[in-house]
Amino acid sequence: MPELPEVEVCRRGIEPELLGRxxxxxxxxxxxxxxxxPPALVELLPGCQIVAVRRRGKYLLLDCLGEGVEGCLxxxxxMSGKLRFVSHSQSPAKHDHFDLVLAEQVLRFTDPRRFGVVLWQPGPPAAAESHPLLATQGIEPLSDIFAADWLHAACARRSGPIKPILMDSHLVVGIGNIYASESLFRAGISPLRAANRISRARYDLLVPAIRETLSAAIAAGGSSIRDYVHSDGGSGWFQIQAGVYDRDGQPCLRCGGVVKQVRQAGRSTYYCPSCQH
Structure with missing residues (x-):
């Protein structure tokens, strides 16, 4: 599933072609x-100008403004959706489910598994936060609010292992499986360690490690797994920079120990027992 870096890369890719159109x-x-x-989109959207292209967690938000219409797409x-620009003459394929038609081209949403969403929230931009899908979202890990003090306090009563907690979108949004493993590796913290047994000083290491991991992934174009590609059809390359992810049995790039794989909350976790504790 595309996580924060992939969605941010998508946002940056489509924004220049959408903003102001x-x-x-x-x-x-x-x-x-x-x-x-919503069937009403067919009547609501024509004539609206796209005034902002935003991201909230793993959701893309297109703020639209027209005569008597204000809202957010x-x-x-x-799991497998993608947005890409196509010409008006390009016929839709089997899994092309939604088109946003512009003067010069079409933004087409393709989703073979149909797990994506295309919804509408009426009102000013701030109203989007009240939509049921967004209202329960945690804080953004690249925002100023995401700090060591905050994360340490948020985990003080959580006795579960730190990695699944980092992936809880009700706490922090967009830290997917790859990025949780890689952030903990950068910080030298075992994914098995209880969140409330991590010292405040070590959260000082973890928070910047999360920021650095996500920023590096965005710079690399995200991680191309399964069906994910950019809006221009390109691939992300972060996964080939990984320190531990998908490297079970291989030497740790930091200490030379052996990378191990375990299952946590139904997901594969990769870590180095020698340098993560």
């Missing part, structure tokens, strides 16, 4: 993905 039409081919695509890529 006027929507000429909307085409809905699949009435329902994970949720029903909320898009989630699901």
């Amino acid at each position: 006027v929507i000429e039409g909307a085409v809905i081919r699949a009435p329902k993905l994970r949720q029903v695509i 909320i898009i989630h890529l699901g």
